[in-house]
Amino acid sequence: MTSKKAQAKTDVLLPAYLAVGSDELKRRRIIERLKTHLDENLRDFNLDEREASGDMEPESLLASLMALPFGPGPRLVIITRAEHLPKAVSEMIVSYLSQPNPSTVLLLVAEALAKNTRLYKTIAKCGAKAIMDCSPKRRSELPAMVSKMAASHGKRMDHAAASELISRVGESTLLLDTQVHTLCEIVDPREDILVEDVREHIKRVAEVKPWDFLDAVSAQDLSQALSLYSMMEKPSQIFLLTLITGRMRELMCARSLEARGEIANLAQVLKRAPWQVRNLPGWARKFSYAQLSQAFRLCANAERDLKNGADPDATFVQLVSKLCRKNV
Numbered sequence: 001m002t003s004k005k006a007q008a009k010t011d012v013l014l015p016a017y018l019a020v021g022s023d024e025l026k027r028r029r030i031i032e033r034l035k036t037h038l039d040e041n042l043r044d045f046n047l048d049e050r051e052a053s054g055d056m057e058p059e060s061l062l063a064s065l066m067a068l069p070f071g072p073g074p075r076l077v078i079i080t081r082a083e084h085l086p087k088a089v090s091e092m093i094v095s096y097l098s099q100p101n102p103s104t105v106l107l108l109v110a111e112a113l114a115k116n117t118r119l120y121k122t123i124a125k126c127g128a129k130a131i132m133d134c135s136p137k138r139r140s141e142l143p144a145m146v147s148k149m150a151a152s153h154g155k156r157m158d159h160a161a162a163s164e165l166i167s168r169v170g171e172s173t174l175l176l177d178t179q180v181h182t183l184c185e186i187v188d189p190r191e192d193i194l195v196e197d198v199r200e201h202i203k204r205v206a207e208v209k210p211w212d213f214l215d216a217v218s219a220q221d222l223s224q225a226l227s228l229y230s231m232m233e234k235p236s237q238i239f240l241l242t243l244i245t246g247r248m249r250e251l252m253c254a255r256s257l258e259a260r261g262e263i264a265n266l267a268q269v270l271k272r273a274p275w276q277v278r279n280l281p282g283w284a285r286k287f288s289y290a291q292l293s294q295a296f297r298l299c300a301n302a303e304r305d306l307k308n309g310a311d312p313d314a315t316f317v318q319l320v321s322k323l324c325r326k327n328v
Contacts (some may be wrong), residue, residue, distance in 0.1 A: 011189075013034075013037060013074060013105050014105070014126045014127040014129065014130050015097060015100035015102070015105065015106065015126055016093075016097055016100065016105070016106040016107070016108070016122075016123050016130060017030075017034070017105070017106070017107045017108070017123070017126075017129075017130050017131075017132060018107075018108045018109075018110065018113065018120065018123045018124075018130060018131050018132065019031070019107065019108070019109045019110070019132045019134050020109075020110045020111070020112065020113050020120075020131065020132070020133065020134060021111070021112075021133055021134025021135040021136065022111050022112070022134070022135070022136050023134045023135060023136045023137070023173050024173055024174035025173035025174045025176075026132075026134040026173070027109050027178050028174060028290045029087070029132050030107070030109075030132055030134070031078060031107065031109065034076060034078075034105065034107055035047065036078065036088075037073065037074055037076070037105070038073055038074070038076055039071050039072075040221070041071075042069075042070045042071045042073065042247055045069070045070040046069045046070055046071070046073060046074070046075045046076060047075075047076050047078075048064045048075070048076070048077045048078070049078045049080070050077075050078070050079050050080070051079070051080050051081050051083045052079055052080065052082050052083070052084040052085045052086075052089070053081075054084070054086055055082060055086075056085065056086055056089050058086075058088050058089045058091075058092035059087075060078075061079075061089060061092065061093075062096060062183065064077055064105070065077055065096055065100070065106060066101050066103055067101075067102050067104070068103055069103050069104070070100075070178060074103060074104065074105050075101075075103055075104045075105070076105050076107065077104060077105070077107070077168055078104050078107045078109065079106070079107070079108050079109065080109045081109070081110065081111075082108035082109055082110040082113065083110040083111060083112055083117070084115055085108075090117075090118070090119045091118070093108075093119060093122070094118050094119055094122045097122050097123070097125075099127065099129075108123065112141040115143070132169070136171065136173070137173075139166070139171060140273075140275040140276070141168065142162070142166050142171060142173075142176070142179060143159045143162035143163050144159075144162075144164035145173070145176075146165055146166065146176055146180060147159070147162050148175065149180040149181075150162075150179055150180050150183070150184060152192055153154045153180070153184040154184075154191070154193055155182065155183075155184045155187065155191055155192070155193050156192045156193065157180070157183075157192075157193040158192075160195050161193050161194055161195045161197070161198050163215075164195050164198040164199065165180070165183075165202060166200050167204075167206065167208075167209065167212045167228075168198065168202050168203070168204045168205065168206060169202065169204075169205055169206055170205065170206035171206075179202055180193075182201070182202075183197060183198065183201065183202070186201050189255065197304070204231065208228050208229075208231045208232050209232070210239070210240060210243055211243075212228055213225060213228040213229055213232070213240065214243050214244065215279070216228055216241075217244060217247070217320060217323055217324060218247055218280075218283040219277070219283055219286070220286050220287075220323070220324045220325075221324065221325070222320070222321060222324035225320050226317065226321075226323060229316070229317070229320065237306055237313075237316040238303070238306060238307075239320070240316065241299060241302055241303055241306070243314070244299060244319075244323070245296070245299045248292055248295045248296060248299065250270060250277075250280055251280060251283055251284040251287055251292060252268055252284075252289075252292045253266070253269060253270060254277070254280040254281050254283075254284035255284040255285075255287065255289065255292065257269065258281055258284065258285075263281055266280060295323055298322055298323065299319070300317055301317040302315055302316065302318075
């Protein structure tokens with residue numbers, strides 16, 4: 001039964017694939033998926049994994065590609081970091097694919113490979129599914145992806161918790177997947193992974209992004225805002241102040257549009273993508289008109305003090321503390 005299944009899988013495989021893009025998790029899953037076509041008992045004989053390097057020899061690789069598999073399943077040759085293939089090896093692969101071994105599947109894995117190269121074009125000709133896109137998701141798409149990772153383990157993780165995790169570990173999908181798995185084990189048997197769980201158990205390894213700090217100020221989360229600010233390396237208070245002033249204008253705009261029943265036009269008015277303004281209405285409701293007006297005066301005073309030589313950290317921390325108060 002196993003042999004028949006392996007043979008059936010072999011029939012639908014192409015002679016070569018290219019997994020290209022910087023999303024590590026996508027690349028890893030493609031590798032794992034292709035490995036499922038191998039007979040588990042014969043994997044050691046039918047799997048050849050190599051990392052491209054300057055001293056890779058075309059003769060050795062060709063011998064592996066032309067070797068016959070043990071048993072009825074396919075032989076799988078995987079080359080990672082294929083963007084570093086020596087020209088001689090790349091040309092050998094192009095030549096080989098003109099008449100490939102029908103029993104072997106070649107998988108090249110690369111962070112980037114130009115579409116105008118002979119190697120890329122040759123693999124693309126192997127079939128419509130030969131090129132597998134591993135481009136990374138936009139940052140705005142990552143929270144939803146992280147929530148799905150948690151769901152695959154039977155847990156719930158809302159947008160806030162997912163965003164906090166991304167802020168702490170960065171945008172590597174491989175690292176995010178690992179940390180989600182860790183969090184799922186920590187909170188078990190509880191179903192929900194909370195922001196507090198992320199902050200307590202996941203160490204920050206990613207550099208603090210200004211917009212994460214800006215979001216904390218917008219949410220009037222003083223503890224988080226000051227924590228993020230303290231972890232910034234040599235922050236420019238003037239730059240951060242400019243961001244805050246701009247955000248206060250956006251919140252004022254959101255407040256005004258909502259009062260007129262026109263909040264649906266927020267993205268158009270601010271000339272932003274819908275995902276960029278998704279949280280603005282909720283943040284704006286935390287501020288009264290009086291608070292927002294006072295916020296502009298506080299920002300102007302802080303800018304004046306900074307330019308007149310006041311202590312940058314003390315001035316900025318005082319500003320953030322006032323902005324995050326419920327009553328400015």
